[in-house]
Amino acid sequence: MAIEFSNPISSSELLAAVDMGTNSFKMLVVRAGPNGRFLAVNRFKKPVLLGRGMNAEESTISSEAQHRAIVALRKFGQVLQRQRIHQTKIVATSAVRESSNKIEFLSRVREEVGFEVDVLSGEEEARLVYLGVLQFLPVYDRTVLTVDIGGGSTEFVIGKQGKVLFATSLKLGHVTLTEAFVKNGELLELRNHIRSVLLESGLIEKVREVGFEIAVGSSGTVRSIENAIFRGYSEGLTNALVSLSEFRRDWRFRREELHAVAERLCCLDGGGILAARKAGFFRRRSEFITAGAVLLSEIFETLDIAEMQVSCYALGEGIISEILATACDDYDINVNARWRSVAHLSTRFNNEKKIKSAVRLCGHH
Structure with missing residues (x-):
């Protein structure tokens, strides 16, 4: 499945981030602009429980968990195929990182779903989470x-x-x-x-x-x-x-x-x-x-x-931020947090005219 492109973002584009977590798999689809501001279009979550049964003595991903993972990723893939996604990044975290059979599992994902998965180190995962927080x-x-x-x-x-x-x-x-x-x-x-x-x-x-x-x-x-x-x-x-x-x-x-x-x-x-x-x-x-x-x-x-x-934003939004930082001509790391702050403040105003004025003001910064 060809789902990743390297063209710069020049107008409103759809981007997706898939997080293969220990408990749940999550997919975030956003519409992004050239300055780095994005709006969540869809969020999908599947309780895969990839880490169920894993412990210090037995760190393998079970065949049952692998099956649940494949089913969830196929559903994500169907969503990606229905939409014109400019770029998608798929990452795996702790359960895959620590598993003794991750090579076998990732090969199965590649063969059965067509996804190339980036297994994050703990430090890289932490960095992306921080980038996500900065968007909120x-x-x-x-x-x-x-x-x-x-x-x-x-x-x-x-x-x-x-x-x-x-x-x-x-x-x-x-x-x-x-x-x-x-x-x-x-x-x-x-x-x-x-x-x-x-x-x-x-x-x-x-x-x-x-x-x-x-x-x-x-x-x-x-x-x-x-x-x-x-x-x-x-x-x-x-x-x-x-x-x-x-x-x-x-x-x-x-x-x-x-x-x-x-x-x-x-x-x-x-x-x-x-x-x-x-x-x-x-x-x-x-x-x-x-x-x-x-x-x-x-x-x-x-x-x-x-x-x-x-913060309601975390790893998924951090992945999106990373994509935007490399793909946008006029990237502003603060644009989403600034937008959220002004939009949140505007809800305290008591009429529609003031709300629109506050939102327009944010758009000029």
């Missing part, structure tokens, strides 16, 4: 610590003005931690394992050395926790306040709010977590949320994070 939050001039919790690993990156100052990836993911500890009810062992990995990794010393001004979380796990806090879960409410306005959202939470969520989740069994999801607190898959919340809570403690901002 106006933090270009700040020293930013970004934390991205995936199914098989967590990426940490400190960046400023688009440059990576430090990046690393640790084998701590919500899927693998759930498989190893949560399913067996070993929550104390879960915390001890996370602390041990964090302490032995050298992460604490490096983060202290480089320093950071603000912390940003960019994964689905972080967004799920923010959603629960926004809707009152950390305050002990039993039903989500679904009428809360999204425009009042600050997209951030404090350490004590996170700890309250993690403690509540640790007291629940599978039925209790499912009930919390049905009540509207956890919109995404809930079976891995306990491991994710405990992991993030330990990261807050270890790195002395008081508050975390939340």
